[in-house]
Amino acid sequence: MYSNSPLLVFSGQSNTRLASAICANLGIPLGRSETLKFSNDNLMVRYKESLREGDVFIVQSLSAPVSDSIMELLLMIDAAKSASAGRVTAVIPYYSYARSDKKDEARISIGGRLVADLIEAAGADRVLTMTLHSPQVHGFFKIPVDHLSAEVVIANHLITHVDGVEEGVVLAPDAGDIKRASALARRLNCNLAFIDKRRVSDTRVEARSLIGDVAGRKVFIVDDEISTAGSLVQAVNIAKESGAGEVYVATTHGVYVGPALERINSLDVVEVASCNTVDVSDEKRQECPKLSVLDVAPLFAETIHRIHTGESVSVLFD
Template sequence: MTANDSYLDLNLDPDLVSRRAPILVFSGQSNRPLAQAICDNLGIPLGKSRTEKFTNDNLIVHYEESLREGDVFIVQSFSTPVSDAIMELMLMIDAAKSASAGRVTAVIPYYSYARSDKKDSPRISIAGRLVADLLQEAGADRVLTMTLHAPQVHGFFKVPVDHLSADVVLSQHFRAIVPDAQNGVVLAPDAGSIKRASQIAHRLDAGLAMVDKQRLSDMEVSPRALIGDVNGKTVFIVDDEISTAGSLIETVGIARSMGAKDVYVGVTHGVYTGPAIERIAALDVTQVASTNTVLVSEEKIREAGGKLAVLDVAPHFANAIRNIHTGESVSTLFT
C-alpha cells in the first residue's frame, strides 16, 4: 500500500481528501447582502462569523467554523463608517491567518481610499497607499475589487489585485431601459472618466462626449465647456461613484443647457452621502443607477422619489472568486 492509498485505511472519501482548499466566504458588517448574494451564486453557504464592539469602541472578530487550509474570501466594502470597516477587515484577515487559512483574499467591492491616490497638496498622506500597506501587513494574500477611482492604485499593492469592471452591467442596463441607446451619447463628467465612458460608448455603439473642467482651487473644480454634441439626444452620464452628487448636478446642468433630451446616470458605487439623495430627487434626470458594491438602503431609494436603481454585480464577483480559486483567468470574464 502506498502513502497515497492511506486514506482507505481511515475510511475517508477520496473526494474529501482531494478537496484540500474549499472556498470559504465570510462577510464584514458593511455589505452582508452582497456577500450573501455572492454565496448564492457560488452555491455555498455564507461563512459564520461575528463582530462585537466593546464599550470603548474596540472591535473583536470571531470565526465560528474551521478555516484550516481553506481558500478564504472576506467581503467588506469601505462604506460608512469607513474606519470601522477597514479595522474590521484587518482583524478578520489577521484572525483568518491565525486560524491557519491556506490563502486569504480581501474582497473589497468599494475601495473608498482609492480617491487619495496622489499628493495634490502639501503635507498630506497618500491614504490609498497607506491602507493598501495596512491590509498587506494584516496578512491579505491578494485583493479583489471593482472600479478603482484611478488605475494607478493597483501599484499601491505588493500582492496580486484583480480589478473588476461594472461596464458590462451598466451597458446592459442602459440597453434594457433605452431601446435606441445606440442613438444616444455617453458623457464623461471629466477627463479622468473618458476611458470608462469610451468603453461603455463602444458597448452601446453610441456617441461620446466630455465635460472640460477647470480647477479653481485645491478643493473647487468648475465645468468650462462640453466637448461633443448632445443636442436633442439621450445622454448617459457615467462615472465611478456618486458621493454628495455635487459634481453630478454640474454635469447634468451643462448637458441640459446644451440641449440634452433625456439624461440617465450610471455609476459603479452609489455612496450617496450628505445631501446626495435630496439633490438626486430634485435633479432633472430620468434615472440614477448604481451597483450594489455599496449597500443602498430602502429608505434612500424611497426618498429619491423612484429615481434610484440598484444593479446586481454579485454574479461577477462570484465568477471571479471561482476563477481565482481554480487558478483560471479573471480578465477573460470581461472580454
C-alpha cells in the same frame, strides 16, 4: 492551486447583502462569523467555523463608517491567518481610499497606499476589487490584485432598459473619465462627449463647456462614484443647457452622502443607477425613487470561482 481546498466566503458588516448574493451565486452558504463592539469602541472578530487550509474570501466594502470597516477587515484577515487559512483574499468591492492616490498638497498622507500596506501587513494574500477611482492604486499593492470593471453590468442595464441606446451619447463628467466613458460607448455602439472643467479654487471645480453633440439625444452620464452629487448636478445641468433629451446616470459606487439624495431628487434625470458595491439602504431608495441598484454579485461570484480554481480572470473583460 487551491481548488482542492474548501471555498469559504465570509462577510464584514459593511455589505452583508452583497456577500449573501455572492454566496447564492456560488451555491455555498455564507461563512459564520461575528463582530463585537465593546463599550470602549474596540472591535473583536470571531470565526464560528473551521478555516484550516481553506481558501478564504472576506467581503468588505470600505464604506461608512469607513474607519470601522477598515479595522474590521484587518481583524478578519488577521484572525483568518491565525486560524490556519490556506489563502486569504480580501474582496473589497468599494475601496474608498482610492481617491487619496498622490501627494498633491504639502504634509499629507497618501491614504490609498497606507491602507494597501495595512491590508498586506494583516496577512492578505491577494485582493479583489472593482473600479478604483484611480487605477494606479492597483500598483500600491505588492500582492496580486484582480481589478474588476462594472462596465459590462452598466452596459447590459442600459441596453435592456432604454430604447435606442445606439442613437444616444455617453457623457464623461470630466476629461479624466474619458477612458471609462469611451469603453462604455463602444459597448453601446453610440457617440461620446465630455465636459471640460477648470479648477477655480483648492476645493471647487467648475464646468466650462461640453465637448460633443448631445442636442436632442438621450445622454448617459457615467462616473466611478457619486458621493455628494455636486459634480453630477453640474454635468446634468450643462447637458440640459446643451439641448440633451432624456438623461440617464450610471455609476459604479453609489455612496450618496450629505445632500446627495436631495440633489438627485431635484435633477431632471430619468434614473441614477449604481452597483451594489456599496449597500444602498431601503430607506435611501424610498427617499429617492430615482435610484436603482445593479447587481454585481454574479460577476464577483464568477471571479471568486475562477480564482479558487486557478482559471483566467481576464476573460471576464472580453
